[in-house]
Amino acid sequence: MQKTLYLFASGRLRRKDNTVCLESENATKYFPVASLRDIFVFGELDLNKKLFEFMEEQEIVLHFFGYYGNYVGSFYPREHYNSGYVILRQAEHYLDGARRLELARRFVEGALANILQILRYYQNRGKELAGSIESISRLLEGSLPACGRVEELMAVEGNAREYYYESFNVILDKSPFTMPGRSKRPPTDPLNALISFGNSLIYAKILTEIYKTHLDPRIGYLHSTNFRRFTLNLDLAEIFKPVLADRVLFHLLGKKMLDLKDFEQQGGAYLLRERGRRLYVETLEEKLQSTFHHRRLRRNVSYQTLLRLELYKIQKHLMGEQPYKPFVSRW
Template sequence: MRRLLNTLYVTTPDAYLACDGENVLIKVESEIRFRIPVHNLEGIVCFGYTGASPKLMHLCCERGVALSFFTTYGKFMGRVTGNVSGNVLLRRTQYRWSDDEMISSRLSRRFVTAKIINSRAVLHRVLRDHSEIVDNKLKDSLAILARMPERLERAKDVNAVRGIEGEAAHLYFSNFNNLILIQKEAFQMKNRNRRPPTDRMNALLSFLYTLLTHEVVAALESVGLDPQVGFLHRDRPGRPSLALDIMEEMRPHFADRLAVTLINRNQITAEGFNVKENGAVIMEEGTRKEVLNAWQKRKQEELTHPYLGEKIPMGLVPYVQALLLARHMRGDLEDYPPFFWK
């Protein structure tokens, strides 16, 4: 079992990453502001234009520390990786399976089924705890979502699975505002949008999905799978399709619930976002740091994994799911068990 480590998030625009022996250094104007042993890290995520020394990049590659670069607004720019790891036979199996319509359809159904069940659980929770304030249409939406896993089992191909997933996502996000108990007007969502997000809720969700993507990509690479070759999401240059596949089952519990919690607890407010002239909504640095702190704390929380039956930190779930998928591809498991939130 992989030990839960930490991800270092660098948000200072003029910071420079270097190393001293086995230590990662953060420098600002040649002054060392932070030092941490590399063995305490599982990843480094840099927001904004942050330089990094070739020696530090080499150290990260040797120690298997994912080093990723994003723009200030959370758009992915690039990742530094070492030699391709893992069994070449595992990756060849992955590529063959990705080209097989029946296998792709079956795995896609697993990802989307878990996403729908977990999304329904998030909505059902607010109905249970705050039934007096939710919209009347929520109960109808929950009933429709409850029937969708059965429809998925009858889906004949990946396109049919994608169609059902799109219906479920529309239903889910059309009821998402019910989850917001305070600051309702400031964080209203009219629809799910991105590139750029045009409201505060979408800006927050997009940022959290970016963090989750980093975690899942690192997890897949750690077990020897190719993050870019998926089953539900089509191949596209630069797109981590397999990471996006596995993310589907984790988004509701990992990202969506955290976003709602941050708003309902007043940990973030409307003042922490800027609205640009073109309508794009940008998260300010102070809000971004608050979200990152909450994300790190969330990763430390424990849950009982539905397949393993063991308590593990949430931050290990992407690694467990990547390992289970790899074991299925090697023939050790008859089917892939997706993550269901209980």
């Protein structure tokens, strides 16, 4: 089974025979490439052309994160799986306004449905969330079907997330973390820093999975395709941020595994310290490798596999084989 390699140490990353070698002040470590799906780089690393050639050969994606834990960019190796026919169908669905709107609507439907699952879970555990649930349900069932433009869908999704993030203060009422409002670049409080860090990981995780399919990550539907390099991963992330990133966040804070000491302030920005980042990615990996019973497939699948399955569903939609329906978690 392939896995993700998370690198927090600073040093030099290079090829050594059929391994990736990390040389740092404290140690030299070797990682067999046969077991690697992708690499997440958080430390300050020196890399050379020979390493990138090796990554391309082995079809390993590298994702780079900045000092604040923010996503910086990816080394996306030469596409080995891209299909010209699939890319043409992607483009057709983007250029046709009605077909683009339909796919974009599905992404927002999935996002709002999964957000509601989170809120109902905590409502069943005594949290006063009826108002948030009612407001988001009204957007999902009333406003969303009436949207005639992608910009309107984005506005509905934005309004729903505003209600959702307000509910964080109810869910986390006995913790020192509060949500004064969503702030991204930079995050201006610890909770926003944690949200942004988790979302960045999900964007990168999905980008790696797209690389293993015939789809082109540059053609998205909810997020406009333009000079920005990748957008399809942002579309799909709307569905999976509640399922993965937010559930990890609530687990870590609910179990008091993180506290305010795991964050530091740099000017007007907050960032998650290394201990917190390590703990977050460990918990996320546990979640990704955990399994659940897939109703349609009638077997257990991992959440890591689920990401790939969702992309296959999008591909079938583009091919005209089966209309796309987003994954909605039971919890």
